[in-house]
Amino acid sequence: MKLKRFLLRYYPPGIILEYEQGGNLKSKSIDLLDLKPETDVDAVVDEITKKEPLITAAKAEQVRKLIERLQEKISQKDDHHFYLFKVLRAHILPLTNVAFNKSGSRFITGSYDRTCKVWDTASGEELHTLEGHRNVVYAIAFNNPYGDKIATGSFDKTCKLWSSDTGKCYHTFRGHTSEIVCLSFNPQSSMIATGSMDTTAKLWDIQTGQEVASLNGHSAEIISLSFNTTGSQLITGSFDHTVSVWDVRTGQRAHTLIGHKAEISSAQFNWDCSLIATGSMDKTCKIWDTATGRCIGTLRGHEDEVLDVAFDFTGQMLLTASADSTARCYNALTHSVISTITGHEGEISKITFNPQGTSVLTASADKTARLWDPEDGKCKQILEGHTDEIFSCAFNYEGNTIITGSKDNTCRIWR
């Protein structure tokens, strides 16, 4: 084994080692999820050199410099004030979802007008209109971190794969028998997973355009899915009140997470994939141990349906958004409440952290998106201007640009 080079990853903090083994170039990551501005760097370097054979004493100094850079990055104060940069009359009908590419240079919007549009973030210019679906374009994604492809899932039961540079359609994936409402690329960008109202999820090969596997087992609509960080597992959340954990290689179900008393709204892995958080219409959020499939905590307190859940990038904090117009921030390990977020005047349908984990972004039926401090739940900013409810919102990777998609047919860029 020979170390070739280091790559720095800011969010979540980590160092990627590229090394050669038996003539092959490989990589592994040293996650520094607990790194804080006040962490003793010497101790961290010591621990890494002890544990990681690739880091010899000669490399220790280099590792120290990298950790110091990470520490510098996370010490930066988050006092960014967002202003409305552009209103894009994006579509002739309501928007559905929005998504950024990794660098944030481009983003995409899906719509009831059956198109997905590709936008340049800096200029607000429309780069491409992806036309071809015969019904609502609901689920959309870039194949991050690459960003050269886009997948769209439609109420027309098909999923399409596009070039984000030319807008050309590579493949149309047919096989679902009802609306496609969630999708994701695997981290390697070799596969797409789609979830459908037909109760199944399917895996598709990006190169060949063929169906690789059909994941059957849910008894009601699948409305949420995500891959783990390595791409070996996929979770699907369903209106049948359960979440399934699938082995991607075999297409077999590893676990069924049973315990919620109503429909699932969202299911997410934390970064190291040790935990799964699930939100439900039963007003609770549950935390599960991925390895055993056992429920290890039920977060109660919301007075209405939990509509979305989100971990921060390090997996240490967990957010819940509810139809009761409030959100909550929890410690993901102790399950204690860090803050309660109140102020919205309508249900909160989407919630997310900025990559730094220093701000919470919420999208609400009250036509506003808001920024909050996760530590004390105080409102930092209200993003006002949409004339109808906000369906979707996203941060770019740098955390300095926000996009919001609304039922008012517009998309707004905030910087």
Added chain:
Amino acid sequence: MGLLALLRKLKSSSEKELRILLLGLDNAGKTTLLKKLAEEDVSHITPTQGFNIKTVQAQGFRLNVWDIGGQRKIRPYWKNYFDNTDILLYVIDSTDRKRFEETGMELNELLEEEKLHGVPLVVFANKQDLATAAPASEIAEGLQLQAIRGRQWHIQACSALTAEGVKDGMQHIVTMMAKKK
């Protein structure tokens, strides 16, 4: 009502839940009718650029009413909403005689849609509070409703603004569903 709620309303979850599609030309009064059904204020209504959804209770039924914008450029997208429709409500501005032909053509196209095959139809002859309104009987004749086969239909004179006739129309809907199920 976020995106998730829209997904839940795509399907009726029970026998007692009905999905009702509200269509018609722009300015027919669909949104006013919807708001009246939900007992909301109807004094400030702007053209619908997308859709509005309200859930109302009527005689033990939960009615999920989808009001879809009627402007010409967005009519081709009506198809997006056809799936799982239990009842079609078609609203007509009874004073807009110049567009009776246009509204008739749109209705005929709807009746030929495979996904709306057999779906009961209630035509609301709206704006009867205005003196220039054509009576429901004249509209029924103009639209040749008598020629409709293979589905239940009813025409209801109403004023969404004053609510006159709205309750009667909803009563017909419930009766039709009772017959169908």
